[in-house]
Amino acid sequence: xxxxxxxxxxxxxxxxxxxxxxxxxxxxxxxxxxxxxxxxxxxxxxxxxxxxxxxxxxxxxxxxxxxxxxxxxxxxxxxxxxxxxxxxxxxxxxxxxxxxxxxxxxxxxxxxxxxxxxxxxxxxxxxxxxxxxxxxxxxxxxxxxxxxxxxxxxxxxxxxxxxxxxxxxxxxxxxxxxxxxxxxxxxxxxxxxxxxxxxxxxxxxxxxxxxxxxxxxxxxxxxxxxxxxxxxxxxxxxxxxxxxxxxxxxxxxxxxxxxxxxxxxxxxxxxxxxxxxxxxxxxxxxxxxxxxxxxxxxxxxxxxxxxxxxx
Ligand code: FEC
Numbered sequence: 247x248x249x250x251x252x253x254x255x256x257x258x259x260x261x262x263x264x265x266x267x268x269x270x271x272x273x274x275x276x277x278x279x280x281x282x283x284x285x286x287x288x289x290x291x292x293x294x295x296x297x298x299x300x301x302x303x304x305x306x307x308x309x310x311x312x313x314x315x316x317x318x319x320x321x322x323x324x325x326x327x328x329x330x331x332x333x334x335x336x337x338x339x340x341x342x343x344x345x346x347x348x349x350x351x352x353x354x355x356x357x358x359x360x361x362x363x364x365x366x367x368x369x370x371x372x373x374x375x376x377x378x379x380x381x382x383x384x385x386x387x388x389x390x391x392x393x394x395x396x397x398x399x400x401x402x403x404x405x406x407x408x409x410x411x412x413x414x415x416x417x418x419x420x421x422x423x424x425x426x427x428x429x430x431x432x433x434x435x436x437x438x439x440x441x442x443x444x445x446x447x448x449x450x451x452x453x454x455x456x457x458x459x460x461x462x463x464x465x466x467x468x469x470x471x472x473x474x475x476x477x478x479x480x481x482x483x484x485x486x487x488x489x490x491x492x493x494x495x496x497x498x499x500x501x502x503x504x505x506x507x508x509x510x511x512x513x514x515x516x517x518x519x520x521x522x523x524x525x526x527x528x529x530x531x532x533x534x535x536x537x538x539x540x541x542x543x544x545x546x547x548x549x550x551x552x553x554x555x556x557x
Contacts, residue, residue: 428502
């Protein structure tokens with residue numbers, strides 16, 4: 247593989263088993279173990295999503311394999327993909343080490359999240375850069391792909407399918423609000439001039455226009471359980487506000503995420519859905535991208551375009 251270009255495919259990571267939840271949570275909290283109460287609460291959320299299975303692991307594996315296949319089609323024999331996770335094994339640093347062991351000298355890094363924030367994609371990149379410098383690998387990074395035309399088409403199709411599904415479920419007459427959403431971050435990113443919020447609005451607007459959905463807005467979800475203020479409004483507050491305005495049907499489009507995982511399967515499908523039901527709102531969610539061919543092409547084309555920068 248020495249002559250190949252390495253592709254470090256980075257994703258959030260999920261526990262390997264229920265026994266691993268505490269270590270995973272401690273890693274997310276930068277080495278501070280959770281209290282017994284916090285741990286119990288997170289464990290319950292994992293148990294609630296399909297009986298304690300960790301779908302993000304399988305989905306990330308599938309996306310890495312799908313990207314490798316797509317690169318093989320577009321540029322046969324030129325690329326070798328490696329996986330690096332933010333909060334679980336194989337960690338980002340492990341992925342870079344695997345590349346070095348395979349004799350890779352040049353590599354491109356890409357994150358399985360379309361929007362750039364210094365606190366998300368930026369922190370993945372920082373860790374990969376440090377390890378690559380240590381091991382003498384030259385690396386370039388895809389920082390965002392939130393307006394890639396194929397990503398927009400893939401999301402547009404899902405919004406149209408979701409609207410058709412809601413129309414069948416008897417709410418065709420009252421109109422449907424499309425709610426684009428993404429993981430909240432601490433409010434301090436605003437003062438840092440971070441592009442996260444702007445990029446999320448750009449994706450939302452492009453998808454809404456392509457799908458012909460006129461009635462839409464953006465909301466945050468999954469804010470962390472810390473004392474500092476997080477970007478809002480949160481989806482649960484947004485639902486309450488929409489209910490007061492008489493909205494009866496909502497299609498959630500979590501465009502900040504690309505897989506089925508806890509923040510979608512619990513925070514939206516269980517928590518937000520229950521809140522909507524209480525408010526008399528019919529809530530559905532668009533299907534996630536997972537291994538969608540158009541998403542795989544978005545990743546592959548972004549990697550190939552970036553390769554030019556490493557000579
Ligand atoms: O399915 C799974 O096992 C993992 C689901 C999962 C994804 C995910 C994505 C993002 N996060 C982002 C930011 C933060 C910040 C904190 C934070 C905390 C958690 C906790 C869990 C968790 N996140 Fe996450 N995130 C997922 C899971 N996240 C569990 C800890 C308990 C909790 O607060 O709910 C706060 C950390 C701190 O204390 O400082 C910040 C961002 C994304 C989307 C981009 C990406 O995928 O990287 C941003 C999936």
